[in-house]
Amino acid sequence: MITSSSQKKISLFLLFLTIITVLEGVCMWLASYFHKTVSIFGFIHMMIPITVTFLVFLTLSDKHASFPKYVCKAIFASDILMILWAVLEILIPSLSQFEILLVIICTVIFYLSLFFEPADIREQYGFSLKNSSKIIKHIFFYLLLFFILYSVFVFIRILFDYFGGNHSAITSFLKAYYKLPKELSILIPFSLLILLPYLGEEYGWRGALQPWMQKQFGMKRGIILTGLIWGIWHFPYFLYQLQFSCEFSSFFFIMTSQIFFCISIGIFLGYVYLKTKNIWICVAIHFINNNFLSLSYSSSSDSFSILILQTAAVIFASLFLYAPFLHSKIFRNKKIIDSFVLPQEIMKSSHNDLEHKNSE
Numbered sequence: 001m002i003t004s005s006s007q008k009k010i011s012l013f014l015l016f017l018t019i020i021t022v023l024e025g026v027c028m029w030l031a032s033y034f035h036k037t038v039s040i041f042g043f044i045h046m047m048i049p050i051t052v053t054f055l056v057f058l059t060l061s062d063k064h065a066s067f068p069k070y071v072c073k074a075i076f077a078s079d080i081l082m083i084l085w086a087v088l089e090i091l092i093p094s095l096s097q098f099e100i101l102l103v104i105i106c107t108v109i110f111y112l113s114l115f116f117e118p119a120d121i122r123e124q125y126g127f128s129l130k131n132s133s134k135i136i137k138h139i140f141f142y143l144l145l146f147f148i149l150y151s152v153f154v155f156i157r158i159l160f161d162y163f164g165g166n167h168s169a170i171t172s173f174l175k176a177y178y179k180l181p182k183e184l185s186i187l188i189p190f191s192l193l194i195l196l197p198y199l200g201e202e203y204g205w206r207g208a209l210q211p212w213m214q215k216q217f218g219m220k221r222g223i224i225l226t227g228l229i230w231g232i233w234h235f236p237y238f239l240y241q242l243q244f245s246c247e248f249s250s251f252f253f254i255m256t257s258q259i260f261f262c263i264s265i266g267i268f269l270g271y272v273y274l275k276t277k278n279i280w281i282c283v284a285i286h287f288i289n290n291n292f293l294s295l296s297y298s299s300s301s302d303s304f305s306i307l308i309l310q311t312a313a314v315i316f317a318s319l320f321l322y323a324p325f326l327h328s329k330i331f332r333n334k335k336i337i338d339s340f341v342l343p344q345e346i347m348k349s350s351h352n353d354l355e356h357k358n359s360e
Helices: 004-033 041-060 069-091 093-116 119-124 132-163 169-191 196-217 219-233 235-245 248-276 279-296 304-321 323-327 346-359
Strands: none
Touching: 004 041, 004 196, 004 219, 004 235, 041 069, 041 196, 041 235, 069 093, 093 196, 132 169, 132 248, 132 279, 132 304, 169 279, 196 219, 196 248, 196 279, 219 248, 219 323, 235 248, 248 279, 248 304, 248 323, 304 323
């Protein structure tokens, strides 16, 4: 069922997303034109979805409605700090090696903002950690499920690479996974210090756009369209990375695999979000996906034929492993999405209940 409310939110989200992404793309093009490497662009790009979401909230919010002002200020402050850092990186290239320190500072600022934000507002805007024991169980279950799927995903890539002529692929895979427990023991605690950019993506895609799209276009079409937008959104950043990693003739294959991958894993992430109603689990999965792939395995060949095989491997593996979750029962429950649309009407309903009790 089409609603004017969700339609307005989607329109504003896509408008702000396009404007900010294009502006960042222009900045990346200028940096590329003048042969400047600005590594902080990656984190700035990841912050765009949550920034856009809060711009939509600000645009459509009632003046008298509750609003997470501390979280909003923390997000915008982090954006400004990262943009200033990008300028400094252009002037002082050696600063790029310290960019992780800036991300830690921004993440700590965000944690402080959550601390000062009232609990009911945190819950209304999807930042709550209520029922922490249940959340911990969900985190372990869905992280384990994802890690199994993830390992199979990487192994499928290995097989494609092996039959493409890289006969050391399986050995490299086994060596990488032998080192993985040690790497995980370091990386998982460290992830809490650099969480903000991953929340930046997940809060925008899963927390905001997915429910709006599902409200507008239906449960299945909505989540597929969200994944499609997510995949295309990577275009300017991948184009910027192109100058460091590969030839322009390879860009078509990279973007094709990225779009299919975002649609497929977006289905899985959307499934997890609908099952748990908790954005933090999706953030953790996103972090694993972005950081452990390079730890577990990378192809030792960058030939054009291997690139085509790897593109086919990513498309096949992602569709085979993640797309089947679209047939789960939860995607047939059309009414469930009403309770996921942010901001939730918690404050309003509690206020009405109080007035009702007083009148009685």
